[in-house]
Amino acid sequence: MTTPAHSALYLSVPFCRTKCSFCNFASGVFSRQQFDGYVAHLELAMAGAESWVRANGGEFSPLLDSIYLGGGTPSVLAPDQLERLFQSAARSFKVKPGAEITVEVAPGTLSPEILDVLVRCGVNRVSLGVQSFVDEESRAVGRLHTRATTLDDIARLRAAGITEISVDLIAGLPHQSLESWSRSLDGVIALGVPHASVYMLEVDDDSRLGRELIAGGTRYHAHHVPDEALTVELYREACRRLNAAGLEQYEISNFARAGHRSHHNLRYWQRLPYMGFGVDAHSMLPAPIQGEPHRAIRLAWPETIESLLANTAAERTVVGERQAIEETYFLGLRTVEGLELVAIKEEFGIAAVDVYKERITELVARGLVEIDDGFLRLTAEGRLFSNDVFAEFLSE
Numbered sequence: 001m002t003t004p005a006h007s008a009l010y011l012s013v014p015f016c017r018t019k020c021s022f023c024n025f026a027s028g029v030f031s032r033q034q035f036d037g038y039v040a041h042l043e044l045a046m047a048g049a050e051s052w053v054r055a056n057g058g059e060f061s062p063l064l065d066s067i068y069l070g071g072g073t074p075s076v077l078a079p080d081q082l083e084r085l086f087q088s089a090a091r092s093f094k095v096k097p098g099a100e101i102t103v104e105v106a107p108g109t110l111s112p113e114i115l116d117v118l119v120r121c122g123v124n125r126v127s128l129g130v131q132s133f134v135d136e137e138s139r140a141v142g143r144l145h146t147r148a149t150t151l152d153d154i155a156r157l158r159a160a161g162i163t164e165i166s167v168d169l170i171a172g173l174p175h176q177s178l179e180s181w182s183r184s185l186d187g188v189i190a191l192g193v194p195h196a197s198v199y200m201l202e203v204d205d206d207s208r209l210g211r212e213l214i215a216g217g218t219r220y221h222a223h224h225v226p227d228e229a230l231t232v233e234l235y236r237e238a239c240r241r242l243n244a245a246g247l248e249q250y251e252i253s254n255f256a257r258a259g260h261r262s263h264h265n266l267r268y269w270q271r272l273p274y275m276g277f278g279v280d281a282h283s284m285l286p287a288p289i290q291g292e293p294h295r296a297i298r299l300a301w302p303e304t305i306e307s308l309l310a311n312t313a314a315e316r317t318v319v320g321e322r323q324a325i326e327e328t329y330f331l332g333l334r335t336v337e338g339l340e341l342v343a344i345k346e347e348f349g350i351a352a353v354d355v356y357k358e359r360i361t362e363l364v365a366r367g368l369v370e371i372d373d374g375f376l377r378l379t380a381e382g383r384l385f386s387n388d389v390f391a392e393f394l395s396e
Contacts (some may be wrong), residue, residue, distance in 0.1 A: 041278075
């Protein structure tokens with residue numbers, strides 16, 4: 001395997017104005033005094049990227065076709081700090097002309113100065129963490145913006161020439177109903193944005209709201225969270241209405257108009273190389289050796305700022321042939337197109353498909369996957385139970 005022609009860069013900015021009650025990401029509210037040291041750390045990491053990759057036995061092209069700043073909320077940085085990150089990326093890598101450059105923004109954090117930095121640094125795509133167009137629902141989970149704030153931000157982005165805008169929604173927030181969810185979907189559709197993401201609320205002990213739900217308590221409006229059946233219905237309604245409005249579903253949680261899919265996220269599902277720096281950032285680097293052309297290295301940075309700034313090494317995992325096949329299935333099945341079985345045979349050998357024949361037959365019988373014109377893909381029902389499907393392709 002030769003070094004890929006293009007790569008991608010992800011920078012984690014784990015700072016937020018407030019920690020939403022549903023959030024299970026490695027992010028939070030920190031003193032602004034910590035921002036500068038963190039940005040300096042990312043600058044050093046990018047400057048040393050080539051030697052870091054080599055030390056971990058991976059391969060990585062310095063030519064980037066996508067850059068993604070996520071978190072957290074990168075737009076809470078000071079304008080000069082945000083600009084430093086882009087300047088460092090430009091010094092450390094080669095950015096392909098026309099590369100997709102995305103920044104996650106929380107409504108209400110898009111100051112004129114931040115917007116100016118985005119335009120000046122070539123940002124051409126913004127992902128807005130709206131979550132809901134209903135103010136009561138936003139307040140219930142600790143969001144500081146209103147529907148009016150979101151509309152104003154989108155108008156100013158478009159006026160500045162940034163028209164590639166993605167809007168995030170969450171199905172299952174406290175106080176949500178079919179009627180209120182319809183208002184959020186109306187908001188997305190009426191705005192005519194080219195991309196939207198819809199996530200079902202995760203109930204786990206990695207968020208305050210999740211812990212309260214598990215405990216059966218009432219804090220964080222937990223007693224107003226829709227039950228699982230309603231959350232599923234909300235997701236199904238989103239799929240129906242967004243597809244009908246021209247925002248076609250192309251992945252479990254993602255919808256786009258023709259020509260507006262997220263190139264950066266597609267890299268993840270297609271197992272293409274990417275490098276990440278910052279809290280809880282990940283990398284996937286090809287690392288072929290004799291007899292193992294699909295071998296790769298996955299690297300994961302610490303989940304806390306303290307560990308990262310203490311120079312704790314990234315956790316290194318070697319992906320062998322069998323793991324590469326498993327990843328090809330459970331990542332590729334996330335997309336609506338699914339996986340071409342002939343292509344898997346050509347890349348990995350016939351056994352890479354034959355070994356799963358019985359499991360695939362069973363999943364087809366259960367209505368969770370289908371095979372159409374040589375492609376294996378999740379059904380609409382399968383997308384609701386995708387984790388169960390993915391488990392069938394993992395080593396026991």
